[in-house]
Amino acid sequence: MLRNVSLELPPGLTLLRGPNGSGKTTLLRAMAGLVPLARGRRQTPPSLLYVGHRPMLLRGLSPRANLAFFASFRGRTIDTNEVLRRWGLQDVAGLPVERLSAGQRKRASLARIDLETENVVLLDEPFADLDSDGVVLLRAALMSALARDQSVLLATHFHEELDRDAKQRFVLGDGELRAI
Amino acid sequence: MKMSDERLRREERIRLASDNERLSGLRPWLGIVATALSLLAVWMGLVWAPTDAVQGDVYRVIYVHVPTAWLAYLAFVVVFLASIGWLWSRRPWFDALAVASAEIGVLFTGLFIVAGSIWAKPTWGVWWTWDPRLVTTAVMFVMYVGYLLLRGLSTDFERRATRAAVVGVIAVVDIPIVHLSVLWMNSVHQLPTVARIGAGPALDASMGLTLGVSVLAFTFVYVALLVERIDIERHRQARVLETRR
Amino acid sequence: MSAPQRALLIAARELFAERAHPDGLAAALTFTGMLVLLESLAFGPGRAREPDVASGVFWIAILFAAMLMTQRSFDRELEDDAIDAVIALPGGRDALFAGKAFALGLLMVIVGVAGGALSIFLLDLEIALPGHLAFVVLLGLVALAPVIVMNNVVALRVRARVAVVPILSFPMLVPQLIAASQGSAAALAGDAAVALSWGALLAAFAFVYAVLGLTIVPAAIE
Numbered sequence: 032m033l034r035n036v037s038l039e040l041p042p043g044l045t046l047l048r049g050p051n052g053s054g055k056t057t058l059l060r061a062m063a064g065l066v067p068l069a070r071g072r073r074q075t076p077p078s079l080l081y082v083g084h085r086p087m088l089l090r091g092l093s094p095r096a097n098l099a100f101f102a103s104f105r106g107r108t109i110d111t112n113e114v115l116r117r118w119g120l121q122d123v124a125g126l127p128v129e130r131l132s133a134g135q136r137k138r139a140s141l142a143r144i145d146l147e148t149e150n151v152v153l154l155d156e157p158f159a160d161l162d163s164d165g166v167v168l169l170r171a172a173l174m175s176a177l178a179r180d181q182s183v184l185l186a187t188h189f190h191e192e193l194d195r196d197a198k199q200r201f202v203l204g205d206g207e208l209r210a211i
Numbered sequence: 212m213k214m215s216d217e218r219l220r221r222e223e224r225i226r227l228a229s230d231n232e233r234l235s236g237l238r239p240w241l242g243i244v245a246t247a248l249s250l251l252a253v254w255m256g257l258v259w260a261p262t263d264a265v266q267g268d269v270y271r272v273i274y275v276h277v278p279t280a281w282l283a284y285l286a287f288v289v290v291f292l293a294s295i296g297w298l299w300s301r302r303p304w305f306d307a308l309a310v311a312s313a314e315i316g317v318l319f320t321g322l323f324i325v326a327g328s329i330w331a332k333p334t335w336g337v338w339w340t341w342d343p344r345l346v347t348t349a350v351m352f353v354m355y356v357g358y359l360l361l362r363g364l365s366t367d368f369e370r371r372a373t374r375a376a377v378v379g380v381i382a383v384v385d386i387p388i389v390h391l392s393v394l395w396m397n398s399v400h401q402l403p404t405v406a407r408i409g410a411g412p413a414l415d416a417s418m419g420l421t422l423g424v425s426v427l428a429f430t431f432v433y434v435a436l437l438v439e440r441i442d443i444e445r446h447r448q449a450r451v452l453e454t455r456r
Numbered sequence: 457m458s459a460p461q462r463a464l465l466i467a468a469r470e471l472f473a474e475r476a477h478p479d480g481l482a483a484a485l486t487f488t489g490m491l492v493l494l495e496s497l498a499f500g501p502g503r504a505r506e507p508d509v510a511s512g513v514f515w516i517a518i519l520f521a522a523m524l525m526t527q528r529s530f531d532r533e534l535e536d537d538a539i540d541a542v543i544a545l546p547g548g549r550d551a552l553f554a555g556k557a558f559a560l561g562l563l564m565v566i567v568g569v570a571g572g573a574l575s576i577f578l579l580d581l582e583i584a585l586p587g588h589l590a591f592v593v594l595l596g597l598v599a600l601a602p603v604i605v606m607n608n609v610v611a612l613r614v615r616a617r618v619a620v621v622p623i624l625s626f627p628m629l630v631p632q633l634i635a636a637s638q639g640s641a642a643a644l645a646g647d648a649a650v651a652l653s654w655g656a657l658l659a660a661f662a663f664v665y666a667v668l669g670l671t672i673v674p675a676a677i678e
Contacts, residue, residue, distance in 0.1 A: 063544045067369050067678075078546070087541040090532055091473030103465055104545050106457040127476055298675065346630075353627040360623060364614045370678060374610045377676045378624060381606060381668055385628045388661060392631040395657070396638055399650060 033058060036071075036208045040151060040182040044173070044196050047186040049203035055186040056084060058203065059155045062184070076182075078105075078149040084156045086140040088128045094139040095124045102146055109146055118142045118168055133160045141165075144172045152176055152183045158190060238438055245435040248428035252421070260421040272330040274421060278429035279323040283348060286316030286433065287383060290358070294379030297372050303448045304441075306372040309379055311440035313358050315433055320352040343393040350389050354382040368451050459554075462547050466555025467562070473532065474563060480528035481563060484521040488571035491517035496579060505579050507644035511637040514575050515596065519633065521567055523622055526560055526604045530612060549674035553609060557669065561601035568597040584646030592643055592651055595658035596636030602665035603628050606673050613678055631661055 033054050049055050060066045063081035064073065088097050098111040115124045118138045123131055128139065137160040144152060157169055176183055177196065185193065194200060200211045256274035263270040289312040296305035327345060328338045339345070358378050365371035457465070474481055495513040496504035503509050533539040542548045572593060575581060583589055607624040611617045639654030 065540055065543060079544070081544040083537065083540060085537045087537045089469060089473065089538045090535065091476035092469065096472070100465065100469055104457060104462055350627045350630050357623045357627065361611065361614065361620055364616060364620060373676050377610050377672055380672055382628065384664065384668060385631070388631040392634040392657065396634050399638065
């Protein structure tokens with residue numbers, strides 16, 4: 032349960048740390064508008080991309096179809112093949128997502144960062160399930176997003192090297208948010 | 212993007228306290244009036260009103276049957292309005308009103324159906340007819356039960372209120388359509404209208420008066436029960452709010 | 457992208473997903489067929505041919521089949537959390553309800569046509585007014601969708617959803633059941649005016665619940 036949480040996201044990277052079960056996921060979901068607030072207000076940002084801990088891909092469709100779906104929904108037409116190639120998914124681009132490995136599914140999910148360049152990007156444990164190549168790709172995607180002046184909120188355990196690039200850092204503990 | 216924990220919790224507690232103040236003076240009187248009127252209605256219905264020439268004493272069930280019908284529908288409408296209230300304002304009082312009215316509504320609807328059967332069997336020889344009002348009320352009964360079931364299976368306070376409110380609204384819209392469908396169906400099949408429950412005997416003045424008193428008595432009983440039930444619910448809500456601190 | 461286009465996108469995705477894993481459709485078709493067969497046996501072949509009985513048997517089977525199929529569709533949503541991905545999109549909630557209701561309506565037409573064909577074949581039904589029958593059946597199938605989708609959405613994260621959804625839906629669908637079975641029976645027997653008026657009721661029912669669904673239900677999607 033979260034209490035007394037107040038958070039503002041400027042352009043740039045905001046890091047959210049905290050132990051397991053501290054409520055990082057709940058906080059991100061609440062910010063994405065997925066969880067109703069018992070108390071308080073959520074200011075709807077002009078546009079928002081939420082990539083959760085689990086891949087959240089549409090079953091029965093391929094990664095290509097998934098990305099095309101999300102892009103179309105936002106009224107964009109983007110070359111999904113190019114994005115899929117960049118993320119190393121060209122070989123599995125046409126397979127139903129159930130047949131991909133966990134790492135491939137995570138990459139497909141994260142590929143939305145390149146596809147949907149929204150003002151606010153919420154990433155919940157994006158590094159989980161990624162191999163070393165995947166981590167490199169994610170860092171590149173992050174840097175591109177920051178270069179585009181997007182506001183990125185990244186919740187993660189490790190990766191202290193990100194502290195360097197972060198504008199704000201918070202820790203979530205006992206349901207309360209502390210800046211560090 | 213900004214989020215902050217609010218004074219709403221404090222405001223809610225202030226409202227609960229003032230609810231109690233406003234109502235606590237009223238409640239004993241409501242109960243007294245309701246009881247008095249009910250006793251009067253019972254006496255009038257069983258003793259004072261004359262025996263019917265055609266139906267004998269069985270017709271006296273009408274003094275329960277008609278008021279409960281009126282109240283079943285009233286309770287349902289109140290659930291509808293309370294549901295809209297919650298969806299609009301998210302004020303917990305509306306949710307309390309909705310559940311209170313729904314529970315009392317189930318009670319009265321059940322009573323209506325039973326009273327109807329008690330009347331029908333000796334009078335027309337059947338326990339049940341496909342009279343539109345009867346069918347509609349039976350459907351309403353199941354809807355209420357579904358509404359309460361949904362509430363019972365939900366855990367989170369706000370989600371439960373929202374889910375129930377949605378059902379509260381869409382269920383009410385259905386009632387006139389159900390009534391119309393059964394009416395049409397009966398006319399197509401030309402079902403005999405003789406066994407129409409509720410098409411009672413011609414009422415003379417004293418019967419009419421007794422009926423009026425019964426309706427009034429039942430209405431007061433409804434309001435008295437409603438106020439008590441809302442109070443119980445508000446206390447439950449307050450406990451939930453406390454655990455969130 | 458406009459709201460109707462987003463709804464169509466969701467509907468398209470629903471149809472594609474069903475094509476990839478047609479378990480919902482398969483279950484609904486099998487169930488309808490089985491039920492029509494069983495009910496006909498229960499009534500006896502002579503009685504089962506009568507327009508009233510054949511109609512009633514068909515529509516009860518369809519009712520249950522529609523429940524099954526929608527149940528399966530929403531199970532799929534919950535299995536992969538993808539529902540969160542959709543709701544987090546702007547206009548996601550509205551599109552989800554509209555798109556699912558539309559797709560389900562379409563899928564029910566497939567089930568209905570197949571089930572209807574089976575009934576006609578099994579029972580050697582005489583159809584006095586085939587055009588009117590098609591009209592009533594189509595509207596009856598479409599009228600199911602908003603209500604069942606609505607109740608699935610409301611009960612999405614509730615325990616025992618599989619039991620709660622029918623309990624909520626059946627009373628609400630009483631007008632649909634009456635209108636569809638009476639209208640179908642009238643079309644089978646040759647009463648054009650009656651068939652058309654029931655059809656009109658079905659259309660009104662579908663419209664009212666579609667509008668109601670679009671206004672209220674998205675707010676309830678969790």
